[in-house]
Amino acid sequence: MIEFTSVSKEYKSLIPPRTTEALKDLTLTIERGEVFGIAGPNGAGKTTMIGLALGFLRPNRGTVRIDGDTPRHHVERHGVAYLSELVAIPTWWTVTGALKRYSVLAGVKERDRTRVVGEAIERLGLEEHKSKRVKQLSKGNLQRLGLTQALLSDSDLVVLDEPTHGLDPLWTQRFRDIVVGLRRDDRIIIIASHNLDELERLADNVAILDKGALSRQVSTHRAPSGEIQHYRLVLQGEHDALQAAFPGAERVENARQVMYDVRGGLADLNAGLARFLAEGGQVQAFFPARSRLEAAFMEALGEE
């Protein structure tokens, strides 16, 4: 379990004299078995929160504990599978060389090292790049190398900061599969990302940070049935039965298709849809206009 208790973190600069409050009075708990997302706009404090969880930073006020231990002590004893936002690896190292080095530091036994590194290279599709130097890698391949080094050990704490940054759609999907495969009852997985869709798919809970404060914590599991939902309906063409089926439906302007915004509880929306189809309406698509997380995010930031 990771506990942030009333944590504040400030960065101070002397020239010009300035104090930036990166985190303000943050209190939250991340349980084992959980995939925990951290969302927020740039400068919201996501990376600072991760730095504190790994002991790379120390809070000005409050405490951070991992299973009751200080983060640095915990990391030095157990290690963390960590992918940082900026992948910084000495550029003259080769891909295989870098992974062998990190595997030594991760405590992989010498007899297993070649196998573990080989499997990791294969898993993240770096076979054709394994002899290249780090400086020769593209952004996406460097990101994959960063992810590979993180996954060399069987750590019970996985921390991924903007993990799909620079990855193409194929590897973004594969990354998601990898995270799903990493889920375990005794493991905490933390993902910080700008990508709300990604967090919605992967995380159980998401903390939304805004200007260093915890704006809200959202569960990505199914919404309560009574909650008002905002859906989007795409029709084959205009139909008279629409307003009767979905009272208050609003035409989406400038859409290239015949598209309406509809709102209501899940049961009302289903009933409306059934009625519209029964009246001969033709539906091309029916999907949430915004995910719960996206809606919460916009609300937290005071946006419509």
Add this chain to the structure above:
Amino acid sequence: MTTLLAYFPRQLRDIVLTRGAAMLVIAVMLSLPLLLGAVPIAEDADVGALLGNTLQGTSAFLIMVATYSIIGEDVRRGYFRFLFSKPINPVLYYTQAFIAAAITFFAVQFIMVGLFAVVVQPAWPGLLFLEMIASFVLFGSVIFALSRVVRLDWLIGLFLFIMGSGIRNWYPPAESIRGKIFTVLFPPGHLLDNPLFPATGVDWWHVAWVGGYAAICFAIGLSLVRFVPLGTQK
């Protein structure tokens, strides 16, 4: 601990490859007059002492190259994030890095002894090798501590030694309390101006002073690694 020991050959390789070659080039260039015979060697000259003095003369430059940014580079470039997310102790990691820098420094000096033997004549600097060890321990430790705090650690280290020497002239320690304080605070580089290990008898108080000052600087460097989080911006 075992994990870090297993990593030591790679640390050593990194320092040899990234700094050792530059150190060798500098050592050869600074010793060129001696190697090319531009410095006449009298028949009865103590060739070992001549070689020792030449190597000692290059030491400061080599120590700077061996130890500059030894901690700071990992912090500035962000390498520390992947390194210290692994189950290792940064204090031991940088102790090993310093040892690797020392080995590289002495390896270069040994290569220079070998080169001198091939090009000029076989000689051994004798006790002057101990002077080089003292120089590395003192100057290297000062740069090591500065490396966690400032960017131009080598330049500030050099400046501290020069300032120490100047201040001792302006405020002789025998004449005032201020002089005594400055003498204690600044690196005791003046003790290396004359042989620390002369054949006629060693002043162990001087040796202890150099060793103690170096040990304190090294301990400060390690304490900064231990107690100032590595992600703290410099």
